[in-house]
Amino acid sequence: MLSIHAYKRQEPLQWSSGLILLGAVALSLGASALLLKLHGKPALGGISILFSGAFGSLWAIEDCLIKAIPIFLCSLGVAIAFRLQIWNIGAEGQFALGAIGATWAALSFPEMAWYGLLPLMAVAAFLLGGLWGLIPALLKLHMRANEIIVTLMMNYIAILLLDYLVYGRWKDPLSFGFPMTPEFSPAAIVGKIGTTNLNWGLVVCLVTALMIWVFFRYTRLGFEFQAAGENVRASRYAGLPYRRLVCLAMLLSGAFAGWAGFLEASATINRLQPSIMVGYGYTAIVVAWLARLNPLTIGLASFLLAALRVGVENLQLDLQVPAAFGGIMEGMILLTVLAGGFFMEYGLRLRRSP
Amino acid sequence: MNTDLLVPLLAAAIQSGTPILFATLGEILTEKSGVLNLGVEGIMIVGALAAFVCAKLTGNPLLAFALAGVAGMVIAAGHGVVCLWFLGNQVVSGLALTIFGLGLADYLGTPLIGQTAPGFGKLSIPGLGALPILGPIFFQQDLLVYLSVGVVPLLWAFLNKTRWGLNLRAVGEHPEAAAAAGIDVLRYRWAGVLGGGFLVGLGGAYLSLAYTHLWTSGLTAGRGWIAVALVIFAFWRPGRALLGAYLFGGVMAFQLRLQAIGTHVPSSLLLMLPYALTVIVLVFASWKSRQANAPAALGINIEPQD
Numbered sequence: 297m298l299s300i301h302a303y304k305r306q307e308p309l310q311w312s313s314g315l316i317l318l319g320a321v322a323l324s325l326g327a328s329a330l331l332l333k334l335h336g337k338p339a340l341g342g343i344s345i346l347f348s349g350a351f352g353s354l355w356a357i358e359d360c361l362i363k364a365i366p367i368f369l370c371s372l373g374v375a376i377a378f379r380l381q382i383w384n385i386g387a388e389g390q391f392a393l394g395a396i397g398a399t400w401a402a403l404s405f406p407e408m409a410w411y412g413l414l415p416l417m418a419v420a421a422f423l424l425g426g427l428w429g430l431i432p433a434l435l436k437l438h439m440r441a442n443e444i445i446v447t448l449m450m451n452y453i454a455i456l457l458l459d460y461l462v463y464g465r466w467k468d469p470l471s472f473g474f475p476m477t478p479e480f481s482p483a484a485i486v487g488k489i490g491t492t493n494l495n496w497g498l499v500v501c502l503v504t505a506l507m508i509w510v511f512f513r514y515t516r517l518g519f520e521f522q523a524a525g526e527n528v529r530a531s532r533y534a535g536l537p538y539r540r541l542v543c544l545a546m547l548l549s550g551a552f553a554g555w556a557g558f559l560e561a562s563a564t565i566n567r568l569q570p571s572i573m574v575g576y577g578y579t580a581i582v583v584a585w586l587a588r589l590n591p592l593t594i595g596l597a598s599f600l601l602a603a604l605r606v607g608v609e610n611l612q613l614d615l616q617v618p619a620a621f622g623g624i625m626e627g628m629i630l631l632t633v634l635a636g637g638f639f640m641e642y643g644l645r646l647r648r649s650p
Numbered sequence: 651m652n653t654d655l656l657v658p659l660l661a662a663a664i665q666s667g668t669p670i671l672f673a674t675l676g677e678i679l680t681e682k683s684g685v686l687n688l689g690v691e692g693i694m695i696v697g698a699l700a701a702f703v704c705a706k707l708t709g710n711p712l713l714a715f716a717l718a719g720v721a722g723m724v725i726a727a728g729h730g731v732v733c734l735w736f737l738g739n740q741v742v743s744g745l746a747l748t749i750f751g752l753g754l755a756d757y758l759g760t761p762l763i764g765q766t767a768p769g770f771g772k773l774s775i776p777g778l779g780a781l782p783i784l785g786p787i788f789f790q791q792d793l794l795v796y797l798s799v800g801v802v803p804l805l806w807a808f809l810n811k812t813r814w815g816l817n818l819r820a821v822g823e824h825p826e827a828a829a830a831a832g833i834d835v836l837r838y839r840w841a842g843v844l845g846g847g848f849l850v851g852l853g854g855a856y857l858s859l860a861y862t863h864l865w866t867s868g869l870t871a872g873r874g875w876i877a878v879a880l881v882i883f884a885f886w887r888p889g890r891a892l893l894g895a896y897l898f899g900g901v902m903a904f905q906l907r908l909q910a911i912g913t914h915v916p917s918s919l920l921l922m923l924p925y926a927l928t929v930i931v932l933v934f935a936s937w938k939s940r941q942a943n944a945p946a947a948l949g950i951n952i953e954p955q956d
Binding site for chain 1: 688692731732736747753754872878882922928932934
């Protein structure tokens with residue numbers, strides 16, 4: 297009788313990670329096509345709309361890039377925490393707090409010039425987002441509270457706080473009862489690059505990613521991060537300030553997600569309203585894991601998952617497929633990539649069993 | 651506060667605590683086998699949808715309830731495949747399962763929003779239901795409430811008094827030792843994942859069959875995550891899970907009452923209560939227990955042996 301048997305590889309197969317991702321996407325696309333078919337929609341037609349919707353025109357690609365900005369920033373933040381094996385699931389809430397901070401600055405100083413106001417909004421978003429990340433870090437370090445649950449609960453609280461503000465205190469008196477703040481003054485809006493639809497947030501993203509990459513590769517503190525993430529106990533014996541590293545990681549993690557919220561409020565919708573929360577913070581977790589926490593690969597993966605969102609929007613318009621289709625695909629891609637990671641560490645061989 | 655207000659509030663507390671109780675018990679079973687499944691929220695909502703659709707099609711709520719358990723098992727099996735067969739990271743796999751489950755339920759449930767399905771009504775226990783005060787609180791509930799309370803001692807007895815339960819716990823505490831003692835480690839972990847998924851699915855069914863009778867988007871609203879937190883609060887003990895679930899049910903029922911009588915406090919602030927309470931309860935439980943009760947091998951995958 298032949299049986300399949302797993303053996304551990306001497307060296308992990310590094311080159312296979314791209315292949316695994318490709319296989320995962322193919323498998324998830326196949327399963328989604330099946331789901332469309334079951335729903336009585338054209339399967340192949342649906343998949344082709346998904347692709348042409350995301351990459352079929354310059355306008356579509358611009359849209360993908362615009363949606364990639366918040367995902368990219370949130371994911372950079374998430375990856376910093378994940379490197380230390382701190383499970384920050386709270387990017388969604390930190391994003392909300394960042395948007396709230398930026399909006400506070402924009403509404404409080406409507407007369408200020410852009411070169412004063414935009415930095416002030418960025419600082420407010422950084423601080424509030426960072427605070428929302430720091431609280432779970434402190435609760436974890438001092439009270440041993442599980443950060444997964446605390447960050448997740450703080451997401452719900454943050455979204456309700458945003459609701460409270462836009463339905464109450466900050467509601468535009470001229471909005472005919474819609475829950476939204478007044479539109480920001482032109483000085484509070486991050487502008488577009490040249491004649492494109494892209495805003496300068498894209499440049500903020502790329503610079504931030506590059507800085508993080510340099511930080512992890514070339515600085516002492518970055519090296520300490522890596523070491524502490526790989527082995528918590530050993531790093532403590534080596535005298536690394538583990539607690540301070542965790543606090544710093546969560547502060548930055550929250551702050552980057554906060555910036556994403558700031559850019560989304562300022563550049564994309566020009567005000568604060570509940571529809572700003574579309575789950576970028578959760579997509580960011582998928583992205584961080586797909587990119588294996590590498591800041592440069594995160595850029596690429598953010599673009600791909602943003603493209604999935606744009607493609608699904610088209611599917612929604614053309615075939616009336618619910619927007620939740622995107623969540624199904626995100627979940628499936630992540631599950632299959634996780635399973636596929638097995639083949640980097642292990643090989644399979646056939647063995648004759650006695 | 652007089653009894654006219656308090657009695658319905660406590661009865662409602664038990665009702666809103668019941669779905670959380672099912673989910674918490676399920677997650678206790680899974681975690682006791684050493685598997686951390688953070689997909690509770692996703693499993694729960696798929697269970698809720700399966701139950702809703704089945705009740706609508708067959709008109710048989712009991713069948714729908716059982717089917718929700720099976721649906722929960724099927725979704726949880728995804729976690730089993732990724733983590734038990736392919737050794738994927740348990741934290742990330744659970745999150746992926748939640749994203750997938752929420753997406754699937756939303757996708758399939760969109761055409762059903764606002765529709766109703768037959769479910770469970772109140773069932774007064776003869777004799778006990780007529781008691782003053784206690785009767786309306788404890789003995790005029792629906793069938794599923796009594797069932798959920800019945801699961802508590804059953805799970806306790808299974809984990810503490812049966813050979814299978816002890817083996818399952820051994821696998822969660824020290825898989826190498828369990829394997830050396832001749833226990834099929836993976837089989838017990840699969841049992842933990844599937845059995846847990848079944849109970850979590852039942853919790854979802856309670857939401858759509860007894861709590862609302864109505865399909866809305868995002869029906870679970872974080873209850874699955876609250877259940878994950880309650881496992882820690884309960885120190886992995888079924889009896890304490892009952893206490894925790896009813897405490898949360900109480901807070902949820904209380905904030906709904908406050909909204910209904912129309913206080914000056916905005917509803918978004920009231921809605922924060924259960925989530926804020928989860929953080930507070932978790933912090934105190936973790937501080938007190940120092941995690942000593944967590945299964946020692948929780949979240950650690952078992953590598954295949956050569």
